Amino acid sequence: MSKLRKLTDKIKPTFSKGGKLSFLHSTFEAFESFLFVPDTVTKKGVHVRDSVDLKRVMTVVMIALVPSLLFGIYNIGYQHNLAANAGMEFWEMVWFGFLKILPLYLVSYIVGLGIEFASAQLRGHEVNEGYLVTGLIIPLIIPVTTPLWMLTLAVAFAVIIGKEIFGGTGMNVWNPALLARAFLFFAYPSHISGDEVWVAGVDGFSGATPLAQTSEGLSSLHYSVSDMFFGFIPGSVGETSTLAILLGAAILIYTGIGSWKIMLSTVAGGLVMGLIANLAAPSADCAMAIPAWYHLIMGGFAFGAVFMATDPVTSAQTESGKWIYGFLIGVLAVIIRIFNPGYPEGMMLAILLMNTFAPLIDHIVVGRNIKRRLKRAKTV
Amino acid sequence: MSEQIRLKKGLDLPVKGAALRKISMTVVPDIVALKPTDFRNLIPRMLIKEGDVVKAGTPVFADKKNPDILFTSPVSGTVDAIVRGEKRKLLEVRIKSDNSGAAVKFNVPTGFFLDRENVIKALLESGLWPCIKQRPYGTIADPSVTPKAIFISAMATAPLAAELEYVLEEEFEALQTGLTVLGKLTEGGVHLSLNARNYISGNFHKFEGVICHYFSGPHPAGNVGVQINHISPISKGETVWTVDLFLVAAIGKLFLKGVYDTSRIIAVAGPAVVNPSYVRCCAGIAMEQISDLFNFAHGNIRIISGDLLSGKTVGREGFLGFYDNLVTALPEGDYHEMFGWAKPFRLKKFSSSRTYFSRLTPRKKYNMDTNTNGGERAFVLSDVYGKVLPMDIYPVYLFKAILAGNIEKMENFGIYEIIEEDVALCEFVCPSKIEIQSIVSEGIELMIKEMS
Numbered sequence: 001m002s003k004l005r006k007l008t009d010k011i012k013p014t015f016s017k018g019g020k021l022s023f024l025h026s027t028f029e030a031f032e033s034f035l036f037v038p039d040t041v042t043k044k045g046v047h048v049r050d051s052v053d054l055k056r057v058m059t060v061v062m063i064a065l066v067p068s069l070l071f072g073i074y075n076i077g078y079q080h081n082l083a084a085n086a087g088m089e090f091w092e093m094v095w096f097g098f099l100k101i102l103p104l105y106l107v108s109y110i111v112g113l114g115i116e117f118a119s120a121q122l123r124g125h126e127v128n129e130g131y132l133v134t135g136l137i138i139p140l141i142i143p144v145t146t147p148l149w150m151l152t153l154a155v156a157f158a159v160i161i162g163k164e165i166f167g168g169t170g171m172n173v174w175n176p177a178l179l180a181r182a183f184l185f186f187a188y189p190s191h192i193s194g195d196e197v198w199v200a201g202v203d204g205f206s207g208a209t210p211l212a213q214t215s216e217g218l219s220s221l222h223y224s225v226s227d228m229f230f231g232f233i234p235g236s237v238g239e240t241s242t243l244a245i246l247l248g249a250a251i252l253i254y255t256g257i258g259s260w261k262i263m264l265s266t267v268a269g270g271l272v273m274g275l276i277a278n279l280a281a282p283s284a285d286c287a288m289a290i291p292a293w294y295h296l297i298m299g300g301f302a303f304g305a306v307f308m309a310t311d312p313v314t315s316a317q318t319e320s321g322k323w324i325y326g327f328l329i330g331v332l333a334v335i336i337r338i339f340n341p342g343y344p345e346g347m348m349l350a351i352l353l354m355n356t357f358a359p360l361i362d363h364i365v366v367g368r369n370i371k372r373r374l375k376r377a378k379t380v
Numbered sequence: 381m382s383e384q385i386r387l388k389k390g391l392d393l394p395v396k397g398a399a400l401r402k403i404s405m406t407v408v409p410d411i412v413a414l415k416p417t418d419f420r421n422l423i424p425r426m427l428i429k430e431g432d433v434v435k436a437g438t439p440v441f442a443d444k445k446n447p448d449i450l451f452t453s454p455v456s457g458t459v460d461a462i463v464r465g466e467k468r469k470l471l472e473v474r475i476k477s478d479n480s481g482a483a484v485k486f487n488v489p490t491g492f493f494l495d496r497e498n499v500i501k502a503l504l505e506s507g508l509w510p511c512i513k514q515r516p517y518g519t520i521a522d523p524s525v526t527p528k529a530i531f532i533s534a535m536a537t538a539p540l541a542a543e544l545e546y547v548l549e550e551e552f553e554a555l556q557t558g559l560t561v562l563g564k565l566t567e568g569g570v571h572l573s574l575n576a577r578n579y580i581s582g583n584f585h586k587f588e589g590v591i592c593h594y595f596s597g598p599h600p601a602g603n604v605g606v607q608i609n610h611i612s613p614i615s616k617g618e619t620v621w622t623v624d625l626f627l628v629a630a631i632g633k634l635f636l637k638g639v640y641d642t643s644r645i646i647a648v649a650g651p652a653v654v655n656p657s658y659v660r661c662c663a664g665i666a667m668e669q670i671s672d673l674f675n676f677a678h679g680n681i682r683i684i685s686g687d688l689l690s691g692k693t694v695g696r697e698g699f700l701g702f703y704d705n706l707v708t709a710l711p712e713g714d715y716h717e718m719f720g721w722a723k724p725f726r727l728k729k730f731s732s733s734r735t736y737f738s739r740l741t742p743r744k745k746y747n748m749d750t751n752t753n754g755g756e757r758a759f760v761l762s763d764v765y766g767k768v769l770p771m772d773i774y775p776v777y778l779f780k781a782i783l784a785g786n787i788e789k790m791e792n793f794g795i796y797e798i799i800e801e802d803v804a805l806c807e808f809v810c811p812s813k814i815e816i817q818s819i820v821s822e823g824i825e826l827m828i829k830e831m832s
Contacts, residue, residue: 002718004718005716005718029755033755035718035719036716036717036718036719036720037716037717037720037721037751037753037754038716038752038754038755039713039714039715039716039751040751040752040755041682041712041713041714041749041750041751041752042750042751042752043815044815044817044818045690045800045804045807045815045816045817045818046688046689046690046804046807046808046817047682047684047688047689047691047693047708047710047750048393048395048688048689048710048748048749048750048808049750049751049752049753049754049808049810049813050730050731050732050733050753050808050809050810050811051720051726051729051730051731051736051753052731052732052733052735052736052753052754052809052811053721053753053754053755053811053812053813054754054757054760054811054812055721055722055754056721056733056735056736056754056811057733057735057760057761057811059721059722059735060735126755126756126757128757128758130760167758168758169757169758169760170757170758170759170760170812171758254734255733255734255735256733256734256763257735257761259763312760312761312762312763313760315762317762317763317776317777318762318774319763319766366774366777366793369772369774370792370793372772373613373772373792373794374615376613376615
């Protein structure tokens with residue numbers, strides 16, 4: 001037995017019921033089960049259990065996010081270099097990006113996990129690992145220049161209102177990370193949209209995202225398709241590189257943790273709506289005329305489709321419901337992008353809206369199953 | 381051969397220690413036990429007391445709600461102990477066998493007299509009636525009800541299950557008699573489900589007077605509940621009966637010989653078994669009598685009457701269950717594994733999910749243990765359960781309806797069609813480590829209470 005295990009066993013009674021620090025029981029349990037798979041054995045029901053648990057599931061999602069994170073860090077430096085004409089080397093850009101994103105992560109995790117631990121403690125539950133993913137996503141979907149105090153408020157809002165009041169991970173209606181973003185968007189709109197928030201370290205620099213540019217029509221777009229696909233564009237930290245997101249999607253689909261049905265139907269919905277808009281476009285140079293597939297590589301569409309729409313808790317739970325849910329997200333996202341001049345990005349609102357309606361979709365799908373089962377032929 | 385029903389959903393657990401086709405031991409019963417806890421919802425009424433002398437077939441206790449349903453001694457001997465638990469709940473009646481072979485001789489109907497009424501009477505008297513379970517709920521059948529049909533699975537897919545073709549090799553005549561007798565109990569026929577892959581090599585397709593169905597697929601394709609769902613699903617208000625095939629042989633022997641004969645061949649299997657093989661014994665034998673087969677070198681081991689998914693922990697001092705022809709032993713998983721969940725490979729651990737790599741080595745067998753491999757959480761992943769339940773049911777909705785105690789929703793989502801064993805795999809794969817079979821038990825208990 002390792003020394004660490006011995007130490008853990010030695011201090012365990014202090015945190016157990018009746019111990020001096022028993023009010024920190026959940027916290028101790030969280031750290032212990034982080035270090036060691038618990039020694040609990042099955043009691044009732046099955047005698048053996050699959051070796052997968054939620055920690056493993058969340059770990060895989062975090063791994064899937066790594067390509068987007070790494071590219072995002074680099075892109076922060078890259079955009080800064082471009083704007084400031086600083087002549088930075090590759091590693092300088094990465095270091096710059098790292099220093100910019102580190103405080104965002106510190107705030108995201110310290111605030112978010114702090115609230116998670118406190119509420120688990122209050123309820124006497126085990127600490128859920130769900131926030132490890134949420135906390136990794138939040139800095140990826142906001143501008144890198146977001147003030148830390150705003151982020152603090154947003155995270156607190158998302159965790160308390162978005163999750164804990166419903167009973168924690170598994171019970172929430174809306175994706176907590178998106179709620180954090182929505183909070184920022186509605187409370188401090190000037191800090192999360194517009195042209196001046198996307199590039200770090202250069203005050204007043206106007207670095208419009210492709211979405212902002214195309215709201216006027218295709219001729220205003222100053223980025224090439226390859227820049228948009230590979231991600232050398234301004235935008236929220238993790239959303240810019242479609243390639244990095246596709247790597248994550250491959251991991252999620254292979255492991256079966258992200259639903260390929262939702263990803264595919266979201267893309268299909270976006271394309272269909274984009275094509276309809278193309279057909280109805282009054283002129284060749286307006287928002288409606290942007291080629292449908294541009295929507296997939298601009299803004300947060302890809303990131304939302306892969307990492308946010310597929311959140312197993314807030315998405316549709318039934319398999320046929322997932323098709324409808326994803327398709328409508330794609331459609332709504334493109335509608336909002338094209339027809340809402342005030343705010344060029346539609347993915348966040350589309351997903352939050354469909355999060356709200358997912359239970360309704362499931363209700364209809366399940367209702368059909370009930371009817372079918374009642375009608376079943378009585379063969380014997 | 382009629383149409384084959386191919387089931388794709390499910391999972392065969394790759395666990396080490398499947399029994400080899402050989403009889404390694406013949407157990408001469410010493411102390412055997414009859415356990416009221418083997419029967420769902422049974423309130424027993426004792427008919428004998430400690431020290432009484434019994435024969436094989438002497439009634440030991442009866443069902444308080446239906447005193448015609450008797451439970452009889454599997455051996456001759458004396459009542460050794462009546463074991464009670466909390467609130468004087470009757471747990472076991474232990475009978476010390478004298479191995480004299482003395483047996484109650486029952487008058488069984490034959491030929492012209494072999495009708496429903498006489499068959500029921502003979503089964504009730506002999507103590508074989510409890511072999512017949514009803515769906516919904518998996519309780520002992522109510523003799524006053526005429527079932528829609530009777531379903532029997534001749535396909536064992538549970539992990540490490542005894543091979544039915546092997547253990548019933550010598551019982552063809554008894555099985556045929558049992559099936560004929562059961563046919564008298566229903567108008568809807570006796571439905572026998574065979575394994576589409578290999579039935580041709582056995583005898584089971586040669587039975588007369590039964591309706592054969594052919595299934596293929598991973599566990600739980602062999603569960604009779606799953607088969608019923610595909611042959612003739614149970615709707616509200618309907619009742620069907622099910623019997624385990626090896627118990628059909630016991631019924632057959634009653635009608636052939638006029639005695640209560642529970643001799644059976646059981647499999648003793650699992651990662652903590654020295655020599656996984658078959659044992660000739662009778663109902664209710666003590667685990668102590670086969671303890672030579674267990675490998676205590678593993679440290680703590682768990683001994684289960686039944687399979688790894690739905691069996692009951694009985695321990696070394698326990699006894700074989702009434703409905704079981706399998707004893708499984710495996711190591712307890714009471715150890716801490718450092719950063720277990722974070723290790724990329726963990727090649728000695730099995731997972732059906734692709735977050736591990738065991739999918740890449742489909743032939744590998746694993747030394748499974750009882751560790752839960754994680755702590756309990758709320759339902760998070762929604763699509764893992766349906767993948768191991770080959771029925772037209774939304775499992776998570778059913779479980780949540782049960783948790784909410786909503787009778788109407790439970791009915792709508794299919795509570796009549798499942799019992800614990802049918803959703804056992806859902807519990808195995810659950811990454812949130814929820815005790816799904818316990819939830820279903822609660823649901824069934826609630827239904828029985830509310831519907832009676």
